Amino acid sequence: MAYPYVSDREARVISRGFGDPMQRRVDTYVQRGGYGALKKAFGMSPDQVIDVVKASGLRGRGGAGFPTGVKWSFMPKQPTKPHYLLCNADESEPGTFKDRELIRWDPHQLIEGCLIGAYAIRAKHVYIYCRGEFFEANQVLARAVEDAYAKGYVGKNIQGSGNDIDVTVHQGAGAYICGEETGLMSSLEGRRGLPRVKPPFPAAYGAFGMPTTINNVETLCAIPHIVANGGDWYRQWGTEKSAGxxxxxxxxxxxxxxxxxxxxxxxxxxxxxxxxxxxxxxxxxxxxxxxxxxxxxxxxxxxxxxxxxxxxxxxxxxxxxxxxxxxxxDKTDIVKQVRRMVDFYAHESCGQCTPCREGTSWAAQIMRRIEDGDGTEKDLDTLMEITQQMVGTTICVLSDSVAPPVQSSIKKFRGDYLARMRSLEPAGVA
Ligand SMILES: Cc1cc2nc3c(=O)[nH]c(=O)nc-3n(C[C@H](O)[C@H](O)[C@H](O)COP(=O)(O)O)c2cc1C
Ligand code: SF4
Incomplete structure (x- = not known):
C-alpha cells in the first residue's frame, strides 16, 4: 500500500484517500493494494491477527481509548453460538466529523477492516450501524458493500479462502444515545435504543444475545494497515501508551x-x-x-x-x-456555549435514569437562566452540585458527560458567568 502524503507534520494513513473520488471504487481500491491485508489475515490464525493488533498498541477511537486487540481477545475462542462484529458509525458527539468522511472517501478500507476484525473474533456477520442523516455516506457504503459482494470480497468463501463473512449496513434514526454500544445493539435489534447495565458485557451477551464486539469506524479503518505492515510499523507514530x-x-x-x-x-x-x-x-x-x-x-x-x-x-x-x-x-461567549451543550444532553437523554433525566433538564434550565441574565452565584453552586450527583449513578455515561463542560467552565471561566450576572443588573446598583 502506498502512503503518498506522509510528511513530517501530517501522517496520512487512514485518510490517504480523502479528496480522491476514485478511492471509493472497488477496482481502484484493489489496484492500490486494497484487500491485500484481508488475504494476509486469512493466512494467519485469528489469534495471530489479534496479537498483531495488540502489538500495534491501537486503542479504540470511539472515545474511551480501550486497547482494540485486548477487546477482541475477550471473545470466546471456541464459538458455540454466532458471533457478531458491530461497527459503530453513529458519530454524534458534538464536534466530531471524521467517521462519515472515512466512509465517504474510503468505504472499502472500512469494509476490509470489518472483515479482518470479524475473522479475528470468529464472527460471520458484520453490522455497520450508520447514522441515517449521513445520506451520502450511507449511499456510498451501500454501493461499496454491493461491489465487494460482486467481486467476492464479502459473502461466501471469500476469494476462495473458505471463509464466509456477510456485511449488513443498518441505518440509525439519529439519536445520540444509539452511539452508546448497548443502546446501539438494542436499536439494531429493532427495539428502542435504550442503554442497559453492564455486565453482562457484549463479548459475553451482545447483539441478539450473542457474543459481540463493537468498534468505532476509525478503529476498524486502521486495521488493514496494521495487518499489512505490522504492529511496529504502526508504532513509528505516537507515544508508548498512545500509539499510531x-x-x-x-x-x-x-x-x-x-x-x-x-x-x-x-x-x-x-x-x-x-x-x-x-x-x-x-x-x-x-x-x-x-x-x-x-x-x-x-x-x-x-x-x-x-x-x-x-x-x-x-x-x-x-x-x-x-x-x-x-x-x-476571546470573543466566545463561554456561558452560551456550555448552555448549548447542556441543552444537547437534556434533549438526548433517554430518560431511563432519574439523575440523568432530571439532572440534565434542571442544569439546562439553570444555564438558560444565567444566560438570560437572571442567574445568581448560588446557581453556580447548584450547578456544581447537580452535575456532581450525575456522575457514576446511572446506566450509561451520558449523564457523567455533563459535569466536565459545566464544572470546568465554572472553575476556569467563573468571571464570564459573573460578568453576565452583573452586566444585567439595573443601573445604579453596586
Ligand atoms: C452517550 C454515548 C454516545 C456514544 N457515541 C458513540 C458514537 O457515536 N460512535 C462511537 O464509535 N462510539 C460512541 N460511543 C462509545 C461506544 O459506546 C463504544 O465505546 C465504542 O463504539 C467502542 O469502539 P472502540 O473500542 O473502537 O472505541 C458513545 C458512548 C456514549 C456513552
Ligand atoms: S444515563 Fe441518561 S442516557 Fe444513559 S441510560 Fe440513563 S437516562 Fe439514558
Missing part, C-alpha cells in the same frame, strides 16, 4: 478547520497555529475543548502545554475523547 495516528476534527475559530490525521502526541498549540493556520481574524485563544463536548474545557494556558494523546490530555486537565478539537477565541 489519529484523525483530529478541528472546528471553531481557526483559519483552516477540518480533519487532520496526525501522530498521537502532537502538540495542541502546533495543531492550531501551524496545521490550522492560526486563530481566525488574528484573535487571541481563549479556550479549547480537545475531545468533543463530553470532556473538560482547557483554558489558553492549559491548551498551550497540551499534548494530543490519551495521557497528555489528562495531564493538561482534560481528555482526548474522540479528538474533536473545538477552538474558541
Amino acid at each position: 495516528t489519529k484523525l483530529f476534527c478541528v472546528s471553531g475559530h481557526v483559519r483552516k478547520p477540518g480533519n487532520y490525521e496526525l501522530p498521537l502526541g502532537f502538540p495542541l498549540i502546533e495543531l492550531i497555529e501551524d496545521v490550522c493556520g492560526g486563530m481566525r481574524d488574528g484573535n487571541a485563544l481563549k479556550a479549547v475543548i480537545p475531545g468533543g463536548s463530553s470532556v473538560p474545557i482547557l483554558d489558553a494556558a492549559e491548551a498551550r502545554s497540551c499534548k494530543l494523546d490519551y495521557e497528555g490530555c489528562v495531564s493538561a486537565g482534560s481528555m482526548l475523547g474522540c479528538a474533536s478539537v473545538i477552538v474558541m477565541d
Whole structure:
C-alpha cells in the first residue's frame, strides 16, 4: 500500500484517500493494494491477527481509548453460538466529523477492516450501524458493500479462502444515545435504543444475545494497515501508551478547520497555529475543548502545554475523547456555549435514569437562566452540585458527560458567568 502524503507534520494513513473520488471504487481500491491485508489475515490464525493488533498498541477511537486487540481477545475462542462484529458509525458527539468522511472517501478500507476484525473474533456477520442523516455516506457504503459482494470480497468463501463473512449496513434514526454500544445493539435489534447495565458485557451477551464486539469506524479503518505492515510499523507514530495516528476534527475559530490525521502526541498549540493556520481574524485563544463536548474545557494556558494523546490530555486537565478539537477565541461567549451543550444532553437523554433525566433538564434550565441574565452565584453552586450527583449513578455515561463542560467552565471561566450576572443588573446598583 502506498502512503503518498506522509510528511513530517501530517501522517496520512487512514485518510490517504480523502479528496480522491476514485478511492471509493472497488477496482481502484484493489489496484492500490486494497484487500491485500484481508488475504494476509486469512493466512494467519485469528489469534495471530489479534496479537498483531495488540502489538500495534491501537486503542479504540470511539472515545474511551480501550486497547482494540485486548477487546477482541475477550471473545470466546471456541464459538458455540454466532458471533457478531458491530461497527459503530453513529458519530454524534458534538464536534466530531471524521467517521462519515472515512466512509465517504474510503468505504472499502472500512469494509476490509470489518472483515479482518470479524475473522479475528470468529464472527460471520458484520453490522455497520450508520447514522441515517449521513445520506451520502450511507449511499456510498451501500454501493461499496454491493461491489465487494460482486467481486467476492464479502459473502461466501471469500476469494476462495473458505471463509464466509456477510456485511449488513443498518441505518440509525439519529439519536445520540444509539452511539452508546448497548443502546446501539438494542436499536439494531429493532427495539428502542435504550442503554442497559453492564455486565453482562457484549463479548459475553451482545447483539441478539450473542457474543459481540463493537468498534468505532476509525478503529476498524486502521486495521488493514496494521495487518499489512505490522504492529511496529504502526508504532513509528505516537507515544508508548498512545500509539499510531489519529484523525483530529478541528472546528471553531481557526483559519483552516477540518480533519487532520496526525501522530498521537502532537502538540495542541502546533495543531492550531501551524496545521490550522492560526486563530481566525488574528484573535487571541481563549479556550479549547480537545475531545468533543463530553470532556473538560482547557483554558489558553492549559491548551498551550497540551499534548494530543490519551495521557497528555489528562495531564493538561482534560481528555482526548474522540479528538474533536473545538477552538474558541476571546470573543466566545463561554456561558452560551456550555448552555448549548447542556441543552444537547437534556434533549438526548433517554430518560431511563432519574439523575440523568432530571439532572440534565434542571442544569439546562439553570444555564438558560444565567444566560438570560437572571442567574445568581448560588446557581453556580447548584450547578456544581447537580452535575456532581450525575456522575457514576446511572446506566450509561451520558449523564457523567455533563459535569466536565459545566464544572470546568465554572472553575476556569467563573468571571464570564459573573460578568453576565452583573452586566444585567439595573443601573445604579453596586
Ligand atoms: C452517550 C454515548 C454516545 C456514544 N457515541 C458513540 C458514537 O457515536 N460512535 C462511537 O464509535 N462510539 C460512541 N460511543 C462509545 C461506544 O459506546 C463504544 O465505546 C465504542 O463504539 C467502542 O469502539 P472502540 O473500542 O473502537 O472505541 C458513545 C458512548 C456514549 C456513552
Ligand atoms: S444515563 Fe441518561 S442516557 Fe444513559 S441510560 Fe440513563 S437516562 Fe439514558
